[in-house]
Amino acid sequence: MLNAVKHLFGAVHIAVRSFIPQDDKPQIFIKVLITVQSLQDLPSTAEAIITGSANNRIFLFYGDMGAGKTTLIKELCSFLGTNDVVTSPTFSIVNEYQVGKESIYHFDFYRLKNQTEALDMGYEEYFYAGAYCFIEWPERIPDLLPAHYSNVRITVAGDGSRLVQIENI
Structure with missing residues (x-):
């Protein structure tokens, strides 16, 4: 991951920290910081996110309203190869995009009143299907998030x- 990020950006700020989980197996978490000056920086940002994801397929997006979560997700979907129109699922809660025979799921949990609404929609069928899941407003479902993302x-x-x-967690 570090080589891929250095190749794309050169002067990216990288912090590495380690921590010992309950099972006493050391794990290293890599934190990458990327400054995006313009929309032209998004393709390389998307590539760095996907190639540096440690095989995670669940991505949680945090940021204020208007920060660019949906715009970045559009670029991630493009990098993964979808030709579908990527839009915010604010009202539908989840949009599905196709890449060949594989699906990408894009969630926006902003409008959820409680976690039960995510349970009712069958969130686990999406999260544990092995597909890419891009989740906006994950703070609305803190108890339902998978272990690795x-x-x-x-x-x-x-x-x-x-x-x-x-x-990467």
Whole structure:
């Protein structure tokens, strides 16, 4: 992952931290910080996220309204090869896109009133299907998240650029 990110960006800020989980097996988590100055930076950002995901297929997107979560997810879907129109699933809660015979699921849990609504829609059939799942507003379903995923946090800087922080869990 580090070589892929360095190749794409050169001066990316990378922090490595380790932690010992309950099963006493050391694990290393890599945190990557990418500054996105313009929309032209999104293809390489999407490539870094997917290639550096440690085989995670679940991605949790955090950021304020308008930070660019859906825009980045559109680029991720394009990088993965979908020709479908990628739109925000704010009202449908989940959109499905196709790449050949595989599916990509794009969730927006912003409108959920409680986690029971995600249970009612059968979220686990999506999360555990082995497909890519891009989840906006995961903080609405904290008890339903799988054990392994990639966090993607988007922060808007004062100059309008975006700081994208990726961390594999």
